[in-house]
Amino acid sequence: MTTDDDLTAARSGDEEAFGRLVTRHRRELVAHCYRMLGSPQDAEDALQETLLAAWRGLPGFEGRSSLRTWLYRVATSVCLRQARRRPRLLSPDAGPPRSDVADLGEPVPGPVWLEPLPGDLVDDEDPATAYLRRESVELAFVAALQHLPATQRAVLLLREVLGYSATEAAALLATTPASVNSALQRARAAVAGQTSRSSQQAELARLGDAGRAALVDRFVGAWERADVPALLDLLTEDVRFTMPPLPAWFAGRTDVGRFLTDRVFATPWRLRPAPVNASIGLLCEQYADGGWHPGSVTVLGLRDGRVDWIAGFVDPALHRLFGTGSAGDR
Known part of the structure; x- marks a missing residue:
């Protein structure tokens, strides 16, 4: 039919x-x-x-x-x-970075945290718009959107992601083209102030398929070996490590390295690559009580070929979004 x-x-x-x-x-x-x-x-x-x-x-x-x-x-x-x-937040919205790795704070309950998007939900079927659509679900961009008033958020998405004209967007929102254009200007300025980093699509394109695979292999291998020096070699000096629903986060290689050494690698891990937010993602399991259990869904942010953001979502229930309660055997 x-x-x-x-x-x-x-x-x-x-x-x-x-x-x-x-x-x-x-x-x-x-x-x-x-x-x-x-x-x-x-x-x-x-x-x-x-x-x-x-x-x-x-x-x-x-x-x-x-x-x-x-x-x-x-x-x-x-x-x-x-x-x-x-509202949907990331750990840096909850307070400044910490240096005390012993105190990560209590998990903040409720629907307040930004969550990762499985790669199979990215609507990139149209090759002409695939690149832009992937950029528009990157973690940093979606996080920046959450800081906008809801109407500005809708205007920005309708105009710049979905390609509707000011007149069409105005009809969709039951407002005027002039109001749409005004909201778009404010939204553009606000998002630009929140997203100084380059898009992950551009970073991945510069790496190429071979470079991306090599980076993932090195990162996963170092993490599973608990090899902190090897991991630090892959990180930028100003790297961030965020982990909602915990409010704590760490900034800089020194504090991130100490957090990895003292807290993260207290238990063994295994990692499975999976696309998350159109970026490099990892489904991470921890070994405890004689078995492997969902640990985090992690997104790696890149800059100039290094990792500048480890965004770990440590709610084990998020693994179900990826079609499994655990990372599974590899």
Whole structure:
């Protein structure tokens, strides 16, 4: 059946036809919701609410815009309601870096932390926009978005990631093109102030496939051997180590090295590479009580061929986002 056939059938109450229609847009809608909300789980909840609202509203869809644009309107409206009540942070937002590796603070509960995005949810199916779409789910960019008011966040994404014109974005947000342009200027300035580092897509391109593989092999090997000097050789001088939901984080090779030596390598680890946030990711397990257990989902940030950010998400439940409760055997 064609899209028009499915649309006609769905308007008449055919749920299977509706399922075929929305399946074509599911991944890109999930990615849009993630950019808005900073959490794959919140994004999935927002998608389900979007699909329910779309199903109920489909009889009134008059086709004056494409179905894709209409779905983005519904999804953006859902995300705006959620984004206004759910801030998403990283450890540096909770306070300055620490030097005392003995005190990591108590885990901060609740939906307050930015979460990693599995690579298979990145909507890069269109080769013409794949590079930009991957940049737009990088950890630093999504973190910067969370500092924007919800409407500015939506405007920036609609205009610069999804490519809608000011007039189209205004229609999606029920506002004026002038308001959209004003919000876009403020959002651009704010995000630029939060993201001084280069994009990870550019860093990975400079490394090339062979360079990337070599860096990952060296990092994983040094980590699994608990070889702190070898790890430090791979880090920039100003490296950051963050680990929500713990508020503690460390900055600089000296403090990060001490944290690795005194705390991280108190137990053995094994690591499995996996794409996370369109960047180098690692699913990490710790050995304890006679077995391997989920430890963290880690994203490596790069600058000039070295690691300048180890973003470890230490909630073991996050491993389920990657289709497993543990990293599994290698």
